[in-house]
Amino acid sequence: MTSGILLACGSLVSLTGALGGAALPRPWRVPVSATLIATACVVESVAAIDVLATGQTANWHSSQVLPLTGASLALTPLGAIFVVLVALVAVPAAIYWIGYAPHGMSARPTAGSFAVFITGLLIVPAAASVATFMFLWEMMALTSLALVLTDQGRREAARSAGVWYGVITHVGAAFILAAFLILAAHSGGQSFTALESHARALAPGVRATIFLLALVGFGSKAGVVPFHVWLPKAHPEAPSPVSALMSGAMVALGVYGIVLFGDVLLGGGPVWWWLIVLTLGAVSALFGSLHAANSTDLKKLLAYSTTDNIGLVLLALGASGLFSATGHARLGALSLVAALVLLVNHAMFKGALFLAAGSVQVATGTRDLDELGGLLRRMPQTGALFLVAAASICAMPPLNGFVGEWLLFQSLLHGVNLGNTAGDIAIPVAVAALALTAGLTIVAFVKATGVGFLGRPRSPGAEVALEVPLSMRMSTGLLVTMCVVAGVAPMVILPAVERAVRAALPGVGSAPLVHGVRLQLVSVRGVLAPTVLAVSLVVAVAVVVFARRALARRRVVRVTEVWGCGRELVTARMQYTATSFAEPVQRVFDDVLRPVRDIDVSHVAESRYVIESMSYRSHVNDQIENALYLPVIRAIRRWGQFARRLQPGSVHRYLAYGLVALVVTLVVVAVLG
Amino acid sequence: MNTLLHTMGVAGASGLQVVLTGAGGLVLLGLMRKVRARLEGRVGAPILQPLRDVRKLMRKERLRPEFATWIFPLAPVILVATVGVAAVMTPLVTSRPALSSGADLFVVVYLLLLGSTIIALAGLDAGTAFGGMGSSRALTIGALAEPALLVTILALSISAHSSNFPVIIRATIVDPGVIISPARLFALAALLIVIVAECGRLPVDNPATHLELTMIHEAMILEYAGPDLALVTLGEAMRLALLLGVFVNLIVPWGIASSTSIAAIVLGMVVLCAKVATVACALSFAEVFMAKLRLFRLPELLAGAFVLALLGVVSGVVAK
Numbered sequence: 001m002t003s004g005i006l007l008a009c010g011s012l013v014s015l016t017g018a019l020g021g022a023a024l025p026r027p028w029r030v031p032v033s034a035t036l037i038a039t040a041c042v043v044e045s046v047a048a049i050d051v052l053a054t055g056q057t058a059n060w061h062s063s064q065v066l067p068l069t070g071a072s073l074a075l076t077p078l079g080a081i082f083v084v085l086v087a088l089v090a091v092p093a094a095i096y097w098i099g100y101a102p103h104g105m106s107a108r109p110t111a112g113s114f115a116v117f118i119t120g121l122l123i124v125p126a127a128a129s130v131a132t133f134m135f136l137w138e139m140m141a142l143t144s145l146a147l148v149l150t151d152q153g154r155r156e157a158a159r160s161a162g163v164w165y166g167v168i169t170h171v172g173a174a175f176i177l178a179a180f181l182i183l184a185a186h187s188g189g190q191s192f193t194a195l196e197s198h199a200r201a202l203a204p205g206v207r208a209t210i211f212l213l214a215l216v217g218f219g220s221k222a223g224v225v226p227f228h229v230w231l232p233k234a235h236p237e238a239p240s241p242v243s244a245l246m247s248g249a250m251v252a253l254g255v256y257g258i259v260l261f262g263d264v265l266l267g268g269g270p271v272w273w274w275l276i277v278l279t280l281g282a283v284s285a286l287f288g289s290l291h292a293a294n295s296t297d298l299k300k301l302l303a304y305s306t307t308d309n310i311g312l313v314l315l316a317l318g319a320s321g322l323f324s325a326t327g328h329a330r331l332g333a334l335s336l337v338a339a340l341v342l343l344v345n346h347a348m349f350k351g352a353l354f355l356a357a358g359s360v361q362v363a364t365g366t367r368d369l370d371e372l373g374g375l376l377r378r379m380p381q382t383g384a385l386f387l388v389a390a391a392s393i394c395a396m397p398p399l400n401g402f403v404g405e406w407l408l409f410q411s412l413l414h415g416v417n418l419g420n421t422a423g424d425i426a427i428p429v430a431v432a433a434l435a436l437t438a439g440l441t442i443v444a445f446v447k448a449t450g451v452g453f454l455g456r457p458r459s460p461g462a463e464v465a466l467e468v469p470l471s472m473r474m475s476t477g478l479l480v481t482m483c484v485v486a487g488v489a490p491m492v493i494l495p496a497v498e499r500a501v502r503a504a505l506p507g508v509g510s511a512p513l514v515h516g517v518r519l520q521l522v523s524v525r526g527v528l529a530p531t532v533l534a535v536s537l538v539v540a541v542a543v544v545v546f547a548r549r550a551l552a553r554r555r556v557v558r559v560t561e562v563w564g565c566g567r568e569l570v571t572a573r574m575q576y577t578a579t580s581f582a583e584p585v586q587r588v589f590d591d592v593l594r595p596v597r598d599i600d601v602s603h604v605a606e607s608r609y610v611i612e613s614m615s616y617r618s619h620v621n622d623q624i625e626n627a628l629y630l631p632v633i634r635a636i637r638r639w640g641q642f643a644r645r646l647q648p649g650s651v652h653r654y655l656a657y658g659l660v661a662l663v664v665t666l667v668v669v670a671v672l673g
Numbered sequence: 674m675n676t677l678l679h680t681m682g683v684a685g686a687s688g689l690q691v692v693l694t695g696a697g698g699l700v701l702l703g704l705m706r707k708v709r710a711r712l713e714g715r716v717g718a719p720i721l722q723p724l725r726d727v728r729k730l731m732r733k734e735r736l737r738p739e740f741a742t743w744i745f746p747l748a749p750v751i752l753v754a755t756v757g758v759a760a761v762m763t764p765l766v767t768s769r770p771a772l773s774s775g776a777d778l779f780v781v782v783y784l785l786l787l788g789s790t791i792i793a794l795a796g797l798d799a800g801t802a803f804g805g806m807g808s809s810r811a812l813t814i815g816a817l818a819e820p821a822l823l824v825t826i827l828a829l830s831i832s833a834h835s836s837n838f839p840v841i842i843r844a845t846i847v848d849p850g851v852i853i854s855p856a857r858l859f860a861l862a863a864l865l866i867v868i869v870a871e872c873g874r875l876p877v878d879n880p881a882t883h884l885e886l887t888m889i890h891e892a893m894i895l896e897y898a899g900p901d902l903a904l905v906t907l908g909e910a911m912r913l914a915l916l917l918g919v920f921v922n923l924i925v926p927w928g929i930a931s932s933t934s935i936a937a938i939v940l941g942m943v944v945l946c947a948k949v950a951t952v953a954c955a956l957s958f959a960e961v962f963m964a965k966l967r968l969f970r971l972p973e974l975l976a977g978a979f980v981l982a983l984l985g986v987v988s989g990v991v992a993k
Contacts, residue, residue, distance in 0.1 A: 373800070374740065374800070376742045376744070377740075377742055387744075391787075391790075394790065395783065396783070396786070396787045396790065397780065397783050397784060397787060402783060405783075406777070406779055406780070406783075409779050409823070409836075410779075410836070412827075413826075413827055413830055413836055414834070416827065416831060416986065416989075416990055417831070417990055424990050428824055428827060428983055428986040428987070431820075431823050431824055431827050432820040432823070432824050432979065432983070433820075434823065435819040435820040435821075435822065435823035435824065436816065436817075436819060436820045438819055438823075439812075439815055439816025439817065439818075439819035439820070440816050442786070442790055442812060442815065442816065443812045443813065443816050446790060446793050446794050446797070446808065446812055447809075449794060450793075450794050450796075450797030450798070450805075450808065451797065451805075454742060454744060454794070454797045454798040454800070455740060455797055455798065455799070455800030455805075456740050456800040518774070518775070525834055525835035525837060525840060526777065526835060526836065526837070527774045527775055527777070527837065528775055528777065528780065529772070529774070529775040532772060532775060533758070533772075533775065533780065536758045536761065536772065537754060537755065537758055540753075540754035540755070540757045540758050541750055541751060541754040543754075543757075544750045544753045544754050544757070544904065545750055548731075548750065548900050548901075548904065551731045551732065551900065552731070552732065552735060552900050553732050553733075553734075554734050554735070556734075556735075557735040557736070557737045557746075558734060558735070558736050558737070559736075559737050559738075559739055560736045560737070560738060560739070561738070561739060562738045562739065562740075562799050562800070562801045562896055563801065563803065563895055563896065564801070565885065570800075570801060572800065574801065574802045575797075575800050575801065575802060575805055576797065576802060576804075576805020576806060576809060580805065580809070581797075581805060581808075581809045582809075583809070584809055584810055584813040584968065584969075585813050585816070587969060588813065588817065588969070588972050
């Protein structure tokens with residue numbers, strides 16, 4: 001009950017923050033608003049941690065808040081994990097906002113939307129009825145749309161991104177609503193408990209329809225292929241704290257929706273449901289990582305990498321369902337733990353990466369990797385933070401990404417012999433997809449770090465970049481610290497995740513994963529000692545550094561020129577750019593990416609053997625966007641053009657339409673009447 | 674008292690494994706060069722030459738390219754440290770080395786991956802064309818080798834129900850029939866191709882090339898000199914020795930020390946050296962008859978390795 005009150009208080013403070021943000025004069029607006037948001041997040045997390053510690057659901061109901069139905073909230077352990085996840089990103093994002101605000105995020109509508117957006121994110125996982133859920137979901141969707149459109153006055157791209165995001169998110173919401181309505185119609189109530197108790201008795205066809213509708217609806221929010229097209233448009237155009245929240249937290253709520261329907265409301269399903277989820281996950285992971293490796297816009301790269309990471313989460317989720325459906329409940333629980341750990345980790349490192357990318361954009365005025373370079377020396381702290389976050393996303397030990405991928409790999413490893421043919425084929429292929437994704441992620445992030453932060457500056461903007469204000473560095477640092485802590489000591493977060501999984505999959509048993517400093521898998525053989533691994537790595541590094549120093553005769557390091565094949569002049573233009581770095585990958589995956597390459601050669605007038613100038617352009621388009629979305633858009637446009645012919649602007653024609661309509665109506669009435 | 678002796682034995686054996694991969698790895702390089710030279714009708718450098726080179730480089734002046742950051746001197750350290758930690762926990766000389774309960778093959782692979790990734794990052798640090806070229810190519814090959822590698826681990830761990838390497842080795846000793854099972858044979862074939870790719874041997878990369886444009890690994894580390902170059906060379910040699918050690922212990926696990934007595938450990942060491950030297954000579958012999966593949970033909974080779982690994986998994990599942 002205490003948790004319930006805390007929950008309500010938290011949302012109230014957050015809403016006050018939003019109003020305060022919109023009302024206060026400029027110098028006070030952002031700091032006050034950010035502080036209130038951070039406080040609200042902390043209060044909410046306390047409520048969530050209380051729920052996770054006791055395992056008891058916190059309830060709150062009010063018939064005054066929403067007309068007709070009333071609002072009801074219930075924070076389950078599963079929802080609590082997501083509340084903590086949102087808070088983990090929202091607190092740093094709010095702190096970051098204080099420093100970032102002068103760069104186009106201090107206007108009243110933006111400040112207000114930001115606070116309402118975070119409120120929505122925090123409370124969605126606690127919604128306990130269809131009306132409450134849809135209301136909060138739309139609140140989150142509309143405010144995030146407003147935030148994506150922050151820069152629409154200055155940039156055409158932001159407006160177009162807003163249209164894409166708005167359409168996809170609302171079509172998705174329609175699918176979710178349809179799933180809820182079908183379920184509610186069969187349950188005779190709209191509270192989640194009512195839905196849950198009736199859902200199991202439904203006909204398989206109805207259950208499958210509900211699941212597929214929910215999968216499409218929430219999948220579009222989660223950025224799963226083929227609904228991912230809004231991510232690489234909206235994430236780069238939104239202000240950076242908003243991108244961090246959209247990518248780290250909002251997308252995770254899409255996954256929450258799939259878990260909510262698949263595991264909680266419908267209580268699991270047949271093998272083929274989960275094979276679809278697993279396939280969607282594998283395809284998203286591969287497609288996302290491949291495009292991330294080929295993007296040159298830093299934030300677009302991060303957006304594609306979100307599709308990649310969510311793909312891995314869905315892969316784990318699909319495996320979890322597959323194991324549960326074939327009678328391996330414990331293994332299913334392990335995969336679900338892996339999915340949630342991957343998701344929490346993703347919130348940490350992707351939040352940090354988006355915030356650091358925002359700092360780069362503020363400092364240099366560009367997001368194009370081909371114009372960056374040498375930033376680690378101009379912005380040492382932001383650069384180092386980006387580097388560690390990138391190492392986390394590449395699953396480098398001993399950071400948090402590694403723990404997540406280890407859990408996923410172990411759960412797949414022990415699921416090779418399910419006794420189900422489709423499953424037995426799916427698991428090795430899933431491992432291969434995981435591996436290729438991991439490799440391509442490394443290409444993408446070595447490229448982002450190496451081209452963006454190392455080497456020489458490629459543009460005047462990168463040459464004069466200055467370190468960003470303290471609040472922006474501190475908030476990024478907060479997230480990076482979480483990455484390190486969750487990697488070195490995953491026992492901090494694992495028990496909470498396990499509690500959530502046990503609540504979502506009742507009847508799994510309660511053998512814990514954590515044994516002192518070791519993670520020991522339940523029912524299968526697998527041990528990881530992340531703390532020991534981290535300590536041994538640190539010791540080994542110290543020993544090698546000491547040995548290098550002890551053996552060297554001279555301590556001074558001499559600065560030299562680089563090797564230029566005998567030439568002395570080596571310029572910044574000779575470096576590999578992001579485009580050239582990704583070229584081998586692009587060539588290997590030519591058939592999937594279909595890059596467009598233009599070479600223009602102009603010859604000197606006197607002789608065609610002497611070339612005057614040459615220009616080369618290469619561009620990778622999203623093939624799914626080209627194949628699925630553009631034909632639909634073209635068809636709608638054609639239909640619109642056709643409809644325009646009905647309206648030539650002549651009053652006579654409009655009068656004629658009126659007359660025809662009247663006559664037709666009269667005839668219909670006469671015939672039917 | 675007994676536990677103390679046991680702990681000391683375990684620690685000593687693990688320390689020996691690190692020294693063996695370090696010094697032994699460099700000798701292994703010398704041996705492979707010697708075999709190649711003899712087959713080509715040359716006398717070749719002495720087998721201990723790489724060891725002497727590293728000792729000489731260690732004492733030279735440290736150089737730093739003009740635009741390089743702290744990543745540049747840090748990368749070789751991390752490379753050697755990660756391979757070192759992997760060498761501590763991998764069962765090479767003894768089947769129960771230190772930290773062995775966490776010696777998952779997945780962990781070993783990711784430790785090695787950390788080393789190669791930071792070297793690739795350092796390739797971009799100096800801001801030259803060659804460094805970027807090398808690291809872009811090396812990472813592309815690494816990404817394509819990754820599926821074959823992880824599916825190989827999957828195939829190897831089916832019979833032992835665990836990806837823990839000591840567990841796999843012990844299970845193999847108990848039931849040697851596993852070695853000639855199709856699952857293991859396919860997996861080993863895939864593993865060999867992956868080792869060749871990861872260590873930059875022919876036909877993937879030519880470690881002896883002198884032309885910058887054809888280099889992969891050498892281009893990436895072109896700016897290194899002195900003690901830093903010594904560490905890179907040492908790290909790469911250790912990686913080769915470690916991976917070959919893993920490979921031979923999967924084919925012929927016998928001889929590995931299963932107790933901490935000095936006699937068993939010495940025997941384990943001698944047997945391991947003999948096994949690795951045999952495989953290295955065979956590799957070197959094969960390399961004489963091979964030319965480097967074009968970079969864009971490599972996906973086919975690595976896809977072949979992936980198919981072999983997948984066949985390993987399928988036959989492992991079918992056999993059950």
